[in-house]
Amino acid sequence: xxxxxxxxxxxxxxxxxxxxxxxxxxxxxxxxxxxxxxxxxxxxxxxxxxxxxxxxxxxxxxxxxxxxxxxxxxxxxxxxxxxxxxxxxxxxxxxxxxxxxxxxxxxxxxxxxxxxxxxxxxxxxxxxxxxxxxxxxxxxxxxxxxxxxxxxxxxxxxxxxxxxxxxxxxxxxxxxxxxxxxxxxxxxxxxxxxxxxxxxxxxxxxxxxxxxxxxxxxxxxxxxxxxxxxxxxxxxxxxxxxxxxxxxxxxxxxxxxxxxxxxxxxxxxxxxxxxxxxxxxxxxxxxxxxxxxxxxxxxxxxxxxxxxxxxxxxxxxxxxxxxxxxxxxxxxxxxxxxxxxxxxxxxxxxxxxxxxxxxxxxxxxxx
Amino acid sequence: xxxxxxxxxxxxxxxxxxxxxxxxxxxxxxxxxxxxxxxxxxxxxxxxxxxxxxxxxxxxxxxxxxxxxxxxxxx
Numbered sequence: 001x002x003x004x005x006x007x008x009x010x011x012x013x014x015x016x017x018x019x020x021x022x023x024x025x026x027x028x029x030x031x032x033x034x035x036x037x038x039x040x041x042x043x044x045x046x047x048x049x050x051x052x053x054x055x056x057x058x059x060x061x062x063x064x065x066x067x068x069x070x071x072x073x074x075x076x077x078x079x080x081x082x083x084x085x086x087x088x089x090x091x092x093x094x095x096x097x098x099x100x101x102x103x104x105x106x107x108x109x110x111x112x113x114x115x116x117x118x119x120x121x122x123x124x125x126x127x128x129x130x131x132x133x134x135x136x137x138x139x140x141x142x143x144x145x146x147x148x149x150x151x152x153x154x155x156x157x158x159x160x161x162x163x164x165x166x167x168x169x170x171x172x173x174x175x176x177x178x179x180x181x182x183x184x185x186x187x188x189x190x191x192x193x194x195x196x197x198x199x200x201x202x203x204x205x206x207x208x209x210x211x212x213x214x215x216x217x218x219x220x221x222x223x224x225x226x227x228x229x230x231x232x233x234x235x236x237x238x239x240x241x242x243x244x245x246x247x248x249x250x251x252x253x254x255x256x257x258x259x260x261x262x263x264x265x266x267x268x269x270x271x272x273x274x275x276x277x278x279x280x281x282x283x284x285x286x287x288x289x290x291x292x293x294x295x296x297x298x299x300x301x302x303x304x305x306x307x308x309x310x311x312x313x314x315x316x317x318x319x320x321x322x323x324x325x326x327x328x329x330x331x332x333x334x335x336x337x338x339x340x341x342x343x344x345x346x347x348x349x350x351x352x353x354x355x356x357x358x359x360x361x362x363x364x365x366x367x
Numbered sequence: 368x369x370x371x372x373x374x375x376x377x378x379x380x381x382x383x384x385x386x387x388x389x390x391x392x393x394x395x396x397x398x399x400x401x402x403x404x405x406x407x408x409x410x411x412x413x414x415x416x417x418x419x420x421x422x423x424x425x426x427x428x429x430x431x432x433x434x435x436x437x438x439x440x441x442x
Contacts (some may be wrong), residue, residue, distance in 0.1 A: 007433025226369045234373045244376065247369075249411035250439070251425055252376035274430050288404035288442060 002349040036345040039333065041276035048270040049075055058096035061230045067156035078261050081284065081292030083242055087177050090201070093235035094213050102206070105213050108230050109198060109204045110147045113215070119191035121148065127183050133163055134187065141191045148195060156193050160186070180362060198224045208343070245290050253290050257281040371410040379426040382415055383438070388422045391438065405439040417441045 004012075004023045012019045039237060052071040072285055077085050080153060092113075123139040136157075143150060154162065162315040164171040176182045200221040207214045218236040225231060226247070238244060239260055245253035258277045265272050283298060284291055291297040295312040303306055305321040305328050321328075330336055333343050371377060383391065392398065399422070405412055407419055417423060419442065425437040 005429075005435070041371075233369060234375050236374075237376070247373055247410065248374055248377055249409045250369075250405055251380070251411060251427075251437075252374060253377055255376045255378075278429070278431075282403070286403050288406040288409065288439070334368035 008009060009273055032346075034345050034349040036333065038053060039278045039345075042278045045272055047273050048265060051270060052265075052268050056326070071270075074264045075261065078241065078264070079090055079280065079284075079293045081241060081290045081294075081297065085240055087218070088200075088238065088240050089215045089241075090215075090220045090222070090225065091237045092215040092217065093232045094215070095230055095232050096212070098230045099213065102213075103241045105206050107147070109206070109215065112228060112230065113182075113197055113201055113217070113225075114200050114204050115197035115219075116146050116148065116195045117191065118153070118193045119193060121146065121153075121192065121195075125187060127187075129180055129183075131173070132179040133171050133177075134183065136190070138168045138171065143168070153195060156195065157190070160177060177345065198228075203226075241290060244344070250285050250288055250290070254281045254285040257284060257290075302332070304330075304332050304335050306338050307332050308336065310334040371414050377411060378437075379424055380411055380415060382417055383422045383424050391422070393436065401441050403441040404437050404442045407441055412441050 004019060004026055005349070008022050008026060009019060011017075014139050018107065024362075049072060050107065051111075073086065094105070094108075099108060121138050121142045122136060124137045126135040126137075128135065130175050138150075138153070150168070154165060157172060160172040160174045162170060163173040174182075174186055176186070181318040198221050201217050201219045203218040205216050208217060220243060222236065222238045222240070222243050226233050226236055237256075239256075241253055241256050241260070244256050258274065258281045261277050261281075262272070262274060280293070284293065287301075291301075293299070294307070299308055300309045305317060305326050309321075328335060330339065331344065333345065334342045372380060388399075395401075399420070401424065405423060409419070410437045411421065412421075414425065421441045425439065425441050427435050427437055430441065
């Protein structure tokens with residue numbers, strides 16, 4: 001028995017139509033038994049994305065200030081469940097009680113959000129090999145631009161043994177045995193010290209959407225941004241699926257896969273029915289962690305040797321299967337096509353069984 | 368501490384009581400191992416304080432079906 005979705009129940013109520021009538025239509029519009037939905041989904045997505053390679057988009061102006069990668073590579077990233085996207089970015093909605101006007105937003109971005117490292121404010125450095133000291137010269141303009149408290153920089157450099165500090169220049173004398181060898185390493189270490197902001201967030205742009213401020217960033221760090229009190233913790237998004245899975249769980253990752261795939265396809269004007277994406281996303285998240293559509297992911301879970309063989313690396317799969325004495329049960333599509341048999345979908349799956357006791361009534365039964 | 372369940376990407380979730388689990392498995396004609404899985408260390412199952420073998424019910428907002436129910440067993 002199928003329940004009518006709430007959406008249609010409400011529709012029936014508002015229009016005064018009998019619910020059963022809608023239910024009948026709803027049941028008729030569901031898929032038929034043994035319909036190969038996986039093959040249809042695969043076809044529907046790949047057919048659309050094959051057009052994406054042909055279309056190269058030229059965007060004029062600075063409409064998209066935060067860069068996004070092209071359609072096809074991004075789709076591959078999503079469905080392969082890669083660890084880090086090529087251009088990680090976040091969309092952050094703000095807490096309306098804490099942030100009221102543009103000035104607050106600006107302060108939030110510079111003081112708390114965007115990561116500022118020492119190398120961003122460092123103008124030059126001099127290495128003194130005789131005294132075994134390094135002189136760091138800072139850029140006065142960028143310090144005031146980024147609203148940095150210079151005393152904080154001094155605090156951060158304390159472990160390196162400050163010898164002398166003047167206005168916008170600091171002399172440090174680290175205690176190392178082989179100073180001449182280590183000097184460059186020390187400087188690189190100092191350059192990468194974070195002064196303020198959140199690690200990994202490189203740039204931020206403010207937009208106004210529906211009368212509220214939205215921040216889009218380059219670089220992503222979901223866990224730390226969620227802990228800031230200026231953001232709305234229910235509406236902080238990243239485009240990194242694995243990161244979302246780790247911080248928010250498997251259901252959030254599944255929703256993000258659908259959302260990102262749909263967004264990427266829509267960006268190049270392609271239309272794919274959301275049901276196909278739901279199916280792929282559900283399959284990718286079936287096991288409780290995100291598994292990509294690759295030979296190490298979903299395909300490797302198939303119990304059929306010939307299906308795995310048909311996907312990639314036939315020789316390796318066949319050799320492994322024979323070494324481990326695997327059985328092939330011919331339950332799936334590819335292996336039946338390879339061996340030239342009727343595929344077990346649609347009418348190929350249904351068989352007519354005649355009872356031997358003389359009754360003429362046959363009954364349909366799945367084999 | 369972040370409230371994971373409040374996030375927009377996460378659907379409403381609750382642990383199914385025992386009677387409802389039996390009813391569900393009867394209705395779907397399957398065993399618990401056939402259900403989709405969720406890890407014990409998943410942020411959602413941590414937030415719900417779920418134990419191994421529990422069934423979590425998600426009420427998803429689906430664009431095609433309005434609200435739809437989805438079940439995952441904690442492993």
